[in-house]
Amino acid sequence: MANHSHDSAHHLGHVVPVSVFTKVLGALLVLTVITVAAAQVDLGKWNIVGALVIASFKASLVIWFFMHGAYENKIIWTYVIIPFILLAIMISGVFTDDPFRAKPRPVGAAGQMEPVTEKAPAHSAHH
Numbered sequence: 001m002a003n004h005s006h007d008s009a010h011h012l013g014h015v016v017p018v019s020v021f022t023k024v025l026g027a028l029l030v031l032t033v034i035t036v037a038a039a040q041v042d043l044g045k046w047n048i049v050g051a052l053v054i055a056s057f058k059a060s061l062v063i064w065f066f067m068h069g070a071y072e073n074k075i076i077w078t079y080v081i082i083p084f085i086l087l088a089i090m091i092s093g094v095f096t097d098d099p100f101r102a103k104p105r106p107v108g109a110a111g112q113m114e115p116v117t118e119k120a121p122a123h124s125a126h127h
Contacts, residue, residue: 014071024065031058
């Protein structure tokens with residue numbers, strides 16, 4: 001029978017003090033309060049940017065500490081970072097496309113689109 005007593009410490013993994021988890025929990029709660037406060041402020045199109053930045057910080061804390069990402073090797077981080085890069089590309093595509101979209105026409109009282117009509121010039125050639 002093999003002696004596993006010398007290997008047992010290596011199989012336990014890393015030990016993180018409870019204080020680290022408590023601090024991360026506190027940071028997540030503070031960021032949640034900031035998220036709620038930021039939702040009360042009207043920044044126009046920048047609201048979504050602010051919400052995504054705060055959410056990214058929260059997700060990073062969860063990955064780094066609760067999922068023990070700080071202790072993983074570089075190849076694992078490649079698989080963690082690639083989806084974030086793809087998400088950033090997709091979101092930037094939405095933001096670069098938005099200014100070039102046609103503005104919606106107003107809806108009339110009956111729920112139908114109002115026709116687009118050209119207004120006559122103020123000074124008409126016909127009297």
